[in-house]
Amino acid sequence: MTATDAHIALVDLGGTQIRVAISDAEGNFITRVAHSTPPEGGQATIDAVKRAIRQAIGEGGRSVASIAIVAPGPLDPRKGIVIHAPNVPKWRNIPLSAILREEFSVPVLLGNDASLAALGEQWYGAGQGHHDLIYLTVSTGIGGGVISDDVLLIGAHGYAAELGHNSVWADGPRCNCGNRGCVETLASGPAIARQAREAIRAGRPSLLTEMAGGDLEAIDSRLVAEAARRGDTVAANTFKRAGYFLGVAITNFLYAFDPTVVVLGGGVTKAGPLLFDPVTATVQSRAPRAYWEHCEIVPAALGEDVGLRGALALYLSGAGLS
Numbered sequence: 001m002t003a004t005d006a007h008i009a010l011v012d013l014g015g016t017q018i019r020v021a022i023s024d025a026e027g028n029f030i031t032r033v034a035h036s037t038p039p040e041g042g043q044a045t046i047d048a049v050k051r052a053i054r055q056a057i058g059e060g061g062r063s064v065a066s067i068a069i070v071a072p073g074p075l076d077p078r079k080g081i082v083i084h085a086p087n088v089p090k091w092r093n094i095p096l097s098a099i100l101r102e103e104f105s106v107p108v109l110l111g112n113d114a115s116l117a118a119l120g121e122q123w124y125g126a127g128q129g130h131h132d133l134i135y136l137t138v139s140t141g142i143g144g145g146v147i148s149d150d151v152l153l154i155g156a157h158g159y160a161a162e163l164g165h166n167s168v169w170a171d172g173p174r175c176n177c178g179n180r181g182c183v184e185t186l187a188s189g190p191a192i193a194r195q196a197r198e199a200i201r202a203g204r205p206s207l208l209t210e211m212a213g214g215d216l217e218a219i220d221s222r223l224v225a226e227a228a229r230r231g232d233t234v235a236a237n238t239f240k241r242a243g244y245f246l247g248v249a250i251t252n253f254l255y256a257f258d259p260t261v262v263v264l265g266g267g268v269t270k271a272g273p274l275l276f277d278p279v280t281a282t283v284q285s286r287a288p289r290a291y292w293e294h295c296e297i298v299p300a301a302l303g304e305d306v307g308l309r310g311a312l313a314l315y316l317s318g319a320g321l322s
Helices: 042-060 096-104 113-124 189-201 207-211 221-229 233-257 267-271 273-286 303-317
Strands: 007-013 017-024 029-036 066-071 081-084 092-094 108-112 133-138 142-148 261-265 296-299
Touching: 007 042, 007 303, 017 042, 017 303, 029 042, 042 096, 066 096, 066 113, 066 303, 081 096, 096 108, 108 113, 108 303, 113 133, 113 142, 113 261, 113 303, 133 233, 133 267, 142 233, 189 207, 189 221, 189 233, 189 267, 207 221, 207 233, 221 233, 221 267, 221 273, 233 261, 233 273, 261 273, 267 273, 273 296
Parallel strands: 007 066, 066 108, 133 261, 261 296
Antiparallel strands: 007 017, 017 029, 081 092, 133 142
């Protein structure tokens, strides 16, 4: 069976959902299934991944030549080991490729979810036609991937392109990684909500108090975006601040990688111009024109399919190792 006539099981392992699709090499999804990720993690999550793959293969009515899986990292794609999945409890040093290879008797490719989102967007989404690309997902955290001259950067140990941990404020908030001022602590969804709450507690009037029913802990980035659209100053300024810090990080990435497109995905980017406008303004005010005049900053195109499309691109490109 050649790569062009093979069928592949594509797996997107997330903190809340395990999504599996059976695809042909042209990217046609024959069947899809979704299972909840067990909250207890550990072996239960491994078993849930196996069940989801079996169900997809059964519903698709055909065998698969390979499995390609995207998972949260850090991970080692060459050894097929998930080093640590922060949003999956009890997942440390899980030899996922070997486990699935033994279970299904087919080759298994493993890659980092954010890095493979970059590959998915390049092959099938907003990055088509670009050879040098940066992808950032701005959601509960901030992750990313870098493609340089059509090569997905993995790094010596598989840890490359942890873009959310680029420090943009030397003495900023402490990050879970141990660093200070990571852009994730300043522009992610939880960071936006936290900064809005801090402004209200400091005495600044805001529609958010009423919109949250008086419970400030109920404020999330989506509510902040809604308040900003209604003209709320606290909410609008919160997004401006987040966009500024994200723009500082992107400026650093332009200097480092010289891409022709920066693709922004994740739930926070649904705020649209509230986020994109300050990001673009910051980049254009901080970087020389030569760095940004031929580089687009665009929204991602693949939505929830970005992980599955990234897994397919991983299989077709051989960008990872089993």
